Amino acid sequence: MTQLPMVRAEAVCKDFGALQVLKGITLQVQPREVLCIVGPSGSGKSTFLRCINHLEQVNAGRLYVDGVLVGYAERGGKLHELQPREAAKQRRDIGMVFQHFNLFPHMTALENVIEAPIRVKRRHKDDVVESARKLLDRVGLAEKEKTYPAQLSGGQQQRVAIARALAMDPKLMLFDEPTSALDPELVGEVLDVMRQLAVDGMTMIVVTHEMGFAREVADQMVFMDSGVVVESGPPREVLANPQKERTKAFLSKVL
Amino acid sequence: MTTLKTVEPAPPAEAIKAVPLRHPWRWIGAAIVLALFALFIYGAATNPNYHWDTYRAYLFDKRISTAAWNTLQLTFWAMVIGVALGIVLAIMRLSPNPVLQSAAWVYLWIFRGTPVYVQLVFWGLFTSLYPHLAFGIPFVHQFVHLNIQTLNAAFFFAAIGLGLNEAAYMAEIVRAGISSVPEGQSEAATALGMSWSMTMRRIVLPQAMRVIIPPTGNEVISMLKTTSLVTAVPYTLDLYETQRGIAGVLYRPVPLLLVASTWYLAITSVLMVGQYFLERHFARGSSRRLTARQLRALARAETRQQGGAGAR
Numbered sequence: 001m002t003q004l005p006m007v008r009a010e011a012v013c014k015d016f017g018a019l020q021v022l023k024g025i026t027l028q029v030q031p032r033e034v035l036c037i038v039g040p041s042g043s044g045k046s047t048f049l050r051c052i053n054h055l056e057q058v059n060a061g062r063l064y065v066d067g068v069l070v071g072y073a074e075r076g077g078k079l080h081e082l083q084p085r086e087a088a089k090q091r092r093d094i095g096m097v098f099q100h101f102n103l104f105p106h107m108t109a110l111e112n113v114i115e116a117p118i119r120v121k122r123r124h125k126d127d128v129v130e131s132a133r134k135l136l137d138r139v140g141l142a143e144k145e146k147t148y149p150a151q152l153s154g155g156q157q158q159r160v161a162i163a164r165a166l167a168m169d170p171k172l173m174l175f176d177e178p179t180s181a182l183d184p185e186l187v188g189e190v191l192d193v194m195r196q197l198a199v200d201g202m203t204m205i206v207v208t209h210e211m212g213f214a215r216e217v218a219d220q221m222v223f224m225d226s227g228v229v230v231e232s233g234p235p236r237e238v239l240a241n242p243q244k245e246r247t248k249a250f251l252s253k254v255l
Numbered sequence: 256m257t258t259l260k261t262v263e264p265a266p267p268a269e270a271i272k273a274v275p276l277r278h279p280w281r282w283i284g285a286a287i288v289l290a291l292f293a294l295f296i297y298g299a300a301t302n303p304n305y306h307w308d309t310y311r312a313y314l315f316d317k318r319i320s321t322a323a324w325n326t327l328q329l330t331f332w333a334m335v336i337g338v339a340l341g342i343v344l345a346i347m348r349l350s351p352n353p354v355l356q357s358a359a360w361v362y363l364w365i366f367r368g369t370p371v372y373v374q375l376v377f378w379g380l381f382t383s384l385y386p387h388l389a390f391g392i393p394f395v396h397q398f399v400h401l402n403i404q405t406l407n408a409a410f411f412f413a414a415i416g417l418g419l420n421e422a423a424y425m426a427e428i429v430r431a432g433i434s435s436v437p438e439g440q441s442e443a444a445t446a447l448g449m450s451w452s453m454t455m456r457r458i459v460l461p462q463a464m465r466v467i468i469p470p471t472g473n474e475v476i477s478m479l480k481t482t483s484l485v486t487a488v489p490y491t492l493d494l495y496e497t498q499r500g501i502a503g504v505l506y507r508p509v510p511l512l513l514v515a516s517t518w519y520l521a522i523t524s525v526l527m528v529g530q531y532f533l534e535r536h537f538a539r540g541s542s543r544r545l546t547a548r549q550l551r552a553l554a555r556a557e558t559r560q561q562g563g564a565g566a567r
Contacts, residue, residue, distance in 0.1 A: 053446055084451060092448035102443035106461050106540045116447035119457060148540035151549075168447060 004067050006031045006172055006203045007052060011061035014047055021047045023227040024061060029220070031171075032201045036214035036235060039224035040250060045207040048224070049174050052205065053094040054087050065094065066171060092120060095165030099177040101157040103149040109136060109160045110145035113167045121168065128167070135163040139193050155186030159193055166197075173197065175206040211255055215239055223247045309510035313501065314517060322497035323518045329414055329482045329493060334475055336418025341425025348430055359426065366423035371416070375487035378416035382408075410492070413485040421478060428470045432463030464537040472530035476523050494518055 007029040014022040021044045029035045037045045050056045051063060054071040063070040070090060072079040082090070103112050113132040117123045136142050139159035149157050158178055165173060175194065179187040191213050198204060198217045208214060214221055214235045221235035223242075231238055231247045239255070242248045299305055313319060347359035366374070436459050444454040483495035491500070494515050502511035 055442060055446060088445070088448045088450055091446055094446075096443075096446040098439060098443060100439055102437075102439035104440065104443070104458055104462075106537075108540070115457065116449065119453060120448045147549075150540055150543045164447070 003030060005029060005064075006033070006066055007035075007205065008064040008067075009048075009061070010063070012048065012051060012058055012063050013060035014044070014051055014056055015059055021227055022051070025224075025227075025229055026061075027222060027229060027232065029172075029203060029205060031203050033219045034198045034204045034206065034217055035220045035222065036218035037205065037207045037222045037224055038209065038211070038214060038250075038254075039230075042226075043224045044227040045224050046176050049096075049176050049205060049207055052172075052174060053091045053096055054082075055096075057081075065090070088120075092168055093171050095168060095170035095173040097158070097161050097165055097173070097175045097178050099180050101149070101154070101161045101181075103157055103161055103164070105149050108146050108148055109141060109152070109163075112149070112160055113164045116164070117167050132163070132167055135166050136160070138166075138196075139163045140189070153186060154182045155189045158182065158190045162190075162193055162197075171203065173202055173204045175204065175208070177207050177209070179208070179210060209254060211239060211251075223250065225250070304509065305513070306507050306510040309505065309507050310513050313498075313511060313514050316501070316514075318497055318501065319494070319514060319518065322492060322494045323522065325410075325492045326479065326482050326494040327522060329410070329417070329485065329490075330475065330479045332414040333417035333421055333478055333482070336414065337421025337425045337474070337478075338471070340419065340422035342429050344422060344426035345429035345433060348426065349433060363423045363426060366420050371420045371481060372484050372487050374420055375413065375416045375484055378412040379409075379488040381412060409485075409488050409490040413482075413488045413490040413493075416488065417478065417481060417485070421474065424474060425471070428467055428474070429463070432465075432467035433459060435466045436462045461537065465534075465541060468530065468533050468537055472526070472533075475526055475530075479522060479526070480519060 005028040007027075009025050009027050011024040011026055012022055013020070013024055025044075025048055027035070037048070039045050047056055051058050052065065052070065057071055068090070071082055071087065073082055073086070074080075103109075104115065107115065110129070110132055113135060114125070114128045117128045117132075118125055133142065133145065136145055139162055141156060141159055141163070144152065144156065144160075149160070152160065162178075178194070179190050182190065187210070191210060194204070194206070194213070195217050206214075206218070218235045220232065221238045222232040223230045223238060223244075223246075225246050231242060231244050238247070239251065242251055300307070344359045344362060347355040350356060440458055440462065441454050444458045449457070482493050485493055486496050491497070498511040498515040499508075502508045505511070
């Protein structure tokens, strides 16, 4: 029996006007798998991530999440752009964590976490608050629920942001350089939360520069450069024994 | 080669008790200002041309307080129109549709580019430009037919005239507010599956309010005083025209101007208090500084920890 992949990208292309950012990305992520994407800045890692939850629209190729085409509906052999409401519905099941946290500054930590489940999923407030408290406890911030983001450290903010994404019960989590904006001593606490998430069986795609994390947690690693996948495989192999010159050059700088 | 040494904690230092610096010029400056102020008050109180008896007699005159109420209502409705239309215009200017963008721009160009007094005169002439008003499908069917020359619509036109002018300014204020919210905010909301309107309502506008409210408060206060121009429509039951009518009969303009100024000042003061509380409400979460209550809780937690460590 073959399992349906959680994410299936087939020759995904994305351009911004004349600038071609993704030039045919093909890859698969199985359920409960962790994929780490590494590569120099400007290589299209973040853009690819943003295509998966349709924050960016794919120009060519096909992208499926859990077997469903992202951003378009196929009817009568033609692709139709999705109505905003349908696109929003697709995004609900995909959690996203940003480099700069993007917490809502006018809401407390708890309010940040309960906002979407109440407003988007229309769940009952009492239930949502109860599960939100459990989530904040899980990321180690139970006592910070009444605190506003501006009063939290970067690491704490990012952990609230992870809890906020988890509150929607996503089947897939996307992390866009989640530790790149953090002080070195705060990186660990965020990676710990992500590691636990991976152990619990969450399907994750992580754009990161943390090679140690990738080696330890990822099932699959992809090295991207100028919009193409240069090399992919188990992280230990890619890191220890890169085949392509470009990968070797990059890894020699970051390791 | 040097070896690492552990640093001994320094003994607590004694608190500094220094002789404070004297500031004689501050005292002299304050004395001069206070003396000038006292002189002015004395002069105003003893100058018979101020007619303080007339001031006292008319300060709480029924006609004046009714006129103040009319002025407040005019301010309220003009601002309601201005804010509502201003939000629509701001969203039009930020929309990707070039026709909507240009329409909003032309509106702003005309209404900010001509004096509000002139606009009010135009609204006064509206009935001679368009004597009949009909609602229906153009060239097909009319549901309602109004002969607006028979309506006494001075208040209505005054509010419309002030409101449409205000909308042009509010549009810029709202646009600045919306643009001040980082893009990451609407992105995060979108990624959580929120629709555009919910993102606006729950995430963007509450944060934009911090930028929008202070200049809007200015606009309300400015509007309160701009209502004195509605005589151009002509609407005559507002505060300024009413005091002018009374002053004309008495031949005493000064005390009645003082009466009107007192009312304007009183209403403005009340509005400023309202603005303070609104600003405080929308400043939630904007400061890293902890509130007094949070600081107390933190100090308590720290003492508890130290106490626990000591007991161990």
